[in-house]
Structures are given as C-alpha cells and as structure tokens.
Amino acid sequence: xxxxxxxxxxxxxxxxxxxxxxxxxxxxxxxxxxxxxxxxxxxxxxxxxxxxxxxxxxxxxxxxxxxxxxxxxxxxxxxxxxxxxxxxxxxxxxxxxxxxxxxxxxxxxxxxxxxxxxxxxxxxxxxxxxxxxxxxxxxxxxxxxxxxxxxxxxxxxxxxxxxxxxxxxxxxxxxxxxxxxxxxxxxxxxxxxxxxxxxxxxxxxxxxxxxxxxxxxxxxxxxxxxxxxxxxxxxxxxxxxxxxxxxxxxxxxxxxxxxxxxxxxxxxxxxxxxxxxxxxxxxxxxxxxxxxxxxxxxxxxxxxxxxxxxxxxxxxxxx
Amino acid sequence: xxxxxxxxxxxxxxxxxxxxxxxxxxxxxxxxxxxxxxxxxxxxxxxxxxxxxxxxxxxxxxxxxxxxxxxxxxxxxxxxxxxxxxxxxxxxxxxxxxxxxxxxxxxxxxxxxxxxxxxxxxxxxxxxxxxxxxxxxxxxxxxxxxxxxxxxxxxxxxxxxxxxxxxxxxxxxxxxxxxxxxxxxxxxxxxxxxxxxxxxxxxxxxxxxxxxxxxxxxxxxxxxxxxxxxxxxxxxxxxxxxxxxxxxxxxxxxxxxxxxxxxxxxxxxxxxxxxxxxxxxxxxx
Numbered sequence: 001x002x003x004x005x006x007x008x009x010x011x012x013x014x015x016x017x018x019x020x021x022x023x024x025x026x027x028x029x030x031x032x033x034x035x036x037x038x039x040x041x042x043x044x045x046x047x048x049x050x051x052x053x054x055x056x057x058x059x060x061x062x063x064x065x066x067x068x069x070x071x072x073x074x075x076x077x078x079x080x081x082x083x084x085x086x087x088x089x090x091x092x093x094x095x096x097x098x099x100x101x102x103x104x105x106x107x108x109x110x111x112x113x114x115x116x117x118x119x120x121x122x123x124x125x126x127x128x129x130x131x132x133x134x135x136x137x138x139x140x141x142x143x144x145x146x147x148x149x150x151x152x153x154x155x156x157x158x159x160x161x162x163x164x165x166x167x168x169x170x171x172x173x174x175x176x177x178x179x180x181x182x183x184x185x186x187x188x189x190x191x192x193x194x195x196x197x198x199x200x201x202x203x204x205x206x207x208x209x210x211x212x213x214x215x216x217x218x219x220x221x222x223x224x225x226x227x228x229x230x231x232x233x234x235x236x237x238x239x240x241x242x243x244x245x246x247x248x249x250x251x252x253x254x255x256x257x258x259x260x261x262x263x264x265x266x267x268x269x270x271x272x273x274x275x276x277x278x279x280x281x282x283x284x285x286x287x288x289x290x291x292x293x294x295x296x297x298x299x300x301x302x303x304x305x306x307x308x309x310x311x312x313x314x315x316x317x318x319x
Numbered sequence: 320x321x322x323x324x325x326x327x328x329x330x331x332x333x334x335x336x337x338x339x340x341x342x343x344x345x346x347x348x349x350x351x352x353x354x355x356x357x358x359x360x361x362x363x364x365x366x367x368x369x370x371x372x373x374x375x376x377x378x379x380x381x382x383x384x385x386x387x388x389x390x391x392x393x394x395x396x397x398x399x400x401x402x403x404x405x406x407x408x409x410x411x412x413x414x415x416x417x418x419x420x421x422x423x424x425x426x427x428x429x430x431x432x433x434x435x436x437x438x439x440x441x442x443x444x445x446x447x448x449x450x451x452x453x454x455x456x457x458x459x460x461x462x463x464x465x466x467x468x469x470x471x472x473x474x475x476x477x478x479x480x481x482x483x484x485x486x487x488x489x490x491x492x493x494x495x496x497x498x499x500x501x502x503x504x505x506x507x508x509x510x511x512x513x514x515x516x517x518x519x520x521x522x523x524x525x526x527x528x529x530x531x532x533x534x535x536x537x538x539x540x541x542x543x544x545x546x547x548x549x550x551x552x553x554x555x556x557x558x559x560x561x562x563x564x565x566x567x568x569x570x571x572x573x574x575x576x577x578x579x580x581x582x583x584x585x586x587x588x589x590x591x592x593x594x595x596x597x598x599x600x601x602x603x604x
Contacts, residue, residue, distance in 0.1 A: 176435035177586035262436035265579035283571045
C-alpha cells in the first residue's frame, strides 16, 4: 500500500514532474479532462445520492432530533437545549464517557503496539508467514456476536480460562462479575478482534520500505533498535497514522463487544457511550435524548480526529 | 390477563395465549438424585431441598434467569404483585426477599450458578436446563416444546411455582391481539381476531404450538394435543388463581437495569437493597 499526499501529488502532476517524459505533453492529457461539466457530475451522482440519503440526511435529522423530546412512539416537541443540559447532569452519561475514555486509552495503544509488533515479526523470514497473516486476520473476519457467546463461556466463573489458571494456582478471577475485570475482558476481546486488520495495513507499510534504505543504514552501523526507531518507524509513519486515526474513531464508537458480552454490566462498569445511546433510544424510547448523545459523541470524535490531523505534521513523514 | 391488556381501565387487546410461568424439571436428574418430584403444594423449603439433592456431578439444582421474571414470579406465588400503577415496587420488602432468595440459592445454598454480566436477550438459564446442566429452571410455558425436543418428551416435568405457604398462585405473561388506529380494514381485523381467540380457534392452534390458550375452555384440547393430563392440573392452578399485576410502562428498562445491577448482589459487591436502589435511580423513580 502506498500513501500519497494528495495536495503534493496534484502539485507534482500539474508541474509535470510526474508526467512521462516521452509523452507529448498537452494534447492527450487535456482532451481526457475536457467535455461538458455535467459528465463529471453524472459520474459522481450515484455516490452523492447515497451519501445524502444514508449519511447527510440522517445526520441532520439526528442533529435536529437532539433538540426535541421525541420518543419511539411518536409525539415530538422541541425543547431547545434541555437535552444537553440534562446530559451534563446525567451520572449515567458521564459514567459512559469515563468508561469509553478508559477503553480508548488502553485499547488504542495496546492495539497499535501489538499490531506493529506482529507486523515486524511477520516481516522476518519465518516459515508460513502468509498463513500466519491469514490466521491473525480471522478474528477480524468472524462475527462479533458469535465470538461473544464463546468468550462468555470461556470467561464465566467456572469457564475454561479460570480452569486453566487454576492449574497454575491462580484465581478464580471474577471476570464477568467484577466491574474492572469485565472492562478488561471487553478491552481484551476488542484487541483480539481487531489487531489483525491493523497488522495487515502496517505490514503493507513495512513492505513498501525500500530494502536499500535498510541496507544503507546497516552499512552506516545502525543497530537493531536504532534501525527500528530511526528508519523503520518514521518510514512506516503514514500507515501508523492511518491506523491510529481509524482505531481511535472505532474505539469511541465501541458497542458490539460490550453489548453482546456484558450488556453494560456489572452495574454500569462496561456501559460505553454507544451502548448507553442504544439503551436510551431503544429500551427507554427516548429518541430525542439519544440523538443529543449521538451529537456529543460526534463532536468528541471530531475533536480527537482534528487533533490528530493537526499533530501529524510533527511525526508523520510522507517521503 | 384482561387487566394486563388494559390501559387506564380500557381494554386494548383480546387475550390469545396465557403463558403462565412454571418450574420445569428434568425427571431423569431427579430420579438419579433420588429426589421426590414436586407436588402441587410444595414450599420454597421443599424447592431448596430438591435443588440441594440434584446439585451434584457438575449439575446445578436450579438455573437462575436474568431480569425481573424470576422475581415477579416468586412474588406472585405468595400473592404479591411486583408492580402497581406507579410502576415496579422496588421498595416492597417482598421484592427484596424474592431477589434475596435468588442470591441465596447461589451463594448460601450453593444450588445454582451466580448470575454474571451478560447481554440482555440471552438466556444462560434456558441453555443450562436444555443441556442437562441444571435440574430445574423457572420459565414461561412457551418454552415447553423446545425443552421437550432438547431433553426428550417424557423427561420434562412441570410444577407450580413454590411458595412460602404451599398455596401457590400463578404469574401469567401472555399476549393478546389489538387493532391499531391506522389499520386499513378494522372490521376484517376484528373478525380475524374473533376467530383466532374463539374456543375452536384456540383449540386448533394447540395442535401446532405449545402456547397455552387464554380461554379455560380450550385447555382440554391443549393438554390432549401438547401436554399431558398431569400438566393440565398445573396449568389450571397457575391460571385459575393468578396474582394480577399491571405491566409497568418501563418494563423493558426494568429488565435491562436488573440484569446489569443484580450481578453485584451475586458477587457480594452490593447488598440486594443497594441493587434495588441503583435500579430505582436508573429508572428515575
């Protein structure tokens, strides 16, 4: 996989530095870009309609609903900012923000670190590395609901995990009856499920590093660690940036793992923002309030993503 | 039942099936343990004794269900409704005692697995019973056919809910049919409902479905087609003398919150009273 900064690529194309030397400049290229304007629109129209119907309109509707007391059974009254005032004083919501923040703080670094370590390991010349890649990607391909049923059996009080730990004299650990352990299980299962995808992306980033650069650094006398931190990581930083942004967004939106393994419990120790949103909308029937939660979550994710986009210039190298 | 299908005293639907909750028990496991089968007037103490006797070799005597159903059913057996027009009665000592009984079954008598965090809408208790890992479960009769398929038709017994007094009353969670405001042809819909809920209509349904008809006069057909005459006695007792209770409008929320918080009572993190206060706070009562 190659990562290209679009603005630079465009500049290079228009200045001609990328264009083929032998091709007669001008005629061929220009003709393909000409034609009536509507042709361009005709090509993007299906995409635009899909975007409008499935993304923009629901987003706007949700934003508007957030200012109402709408319920599933109908009947909508606009209540101004009442929902947002209530959010600030809702201990259940504030708890869900805390739970999700802990999730993000533990899950994202662990996920990226494990994915990076595995990608580096699979870069070495071990036998069957392609098979190993597939095996590690399998959790990402298997449905979470089915996984969760298995994990519940593994982690229940007399489940296989505690039986295994008992053999070495540990436990039993209250995986699913203690709040902190339950959150640990949810985070652990989430990492197990998704590190394979990041591993593939980072692995592709590693593969695109020119062997010449590594060889040159060896000749210059760089040791293993030095090579990793001064050569490999900077060169793979675009892939790292890409995986980090997507993983952070996914982490704030965590829902399925908590929903199917713990249902948010014990108590509300694994109640993520998305799960609370779901319960508010479809158990408590409060669509308006749930929409306000959705808007807040959207803002949180937006702020984090913008922060990362702003921060990338400090550590991401595109050339 | 008519009361459950009413809002503010107005009937909105006609009862179709009456699914009284009963105790399902695994006859083979009872025989193997030498435990006497439940009687029509067994008490909670008898129930605990039976659960103790059948708890062995990795089998639990009883499998506890999540949420409000076991609580409301044990309360109803002694004639206490779990809710009134103001919602679930979380401050009622009988509510507390019912949840305490469930916790004691696990922690004090060691005859059931403790409840652990689990997703709503999953039924570890049913799974445990239908795979022979528990000798008893408390469930609606709608589950009868499934359990008979899993464990063998002659291996599944049903019994009334044990009560403190020995005179058990039933808890009915059934369903009915109503007509919506926006229905296109209300007359036709009404005729269809009238046919489905008539004696002959309900008798016909018993041929293919295990749900218990809401009309007492169709019960004989049910016991002939689905159950057995011995089942009929249990059903008659549970439906004939049931504890009436309204269904609170926040029932779904009650079940979700109980499922989340009751785990803390089993793990010893909170007392039963604290759990009910947390549920109450969650309901915004």
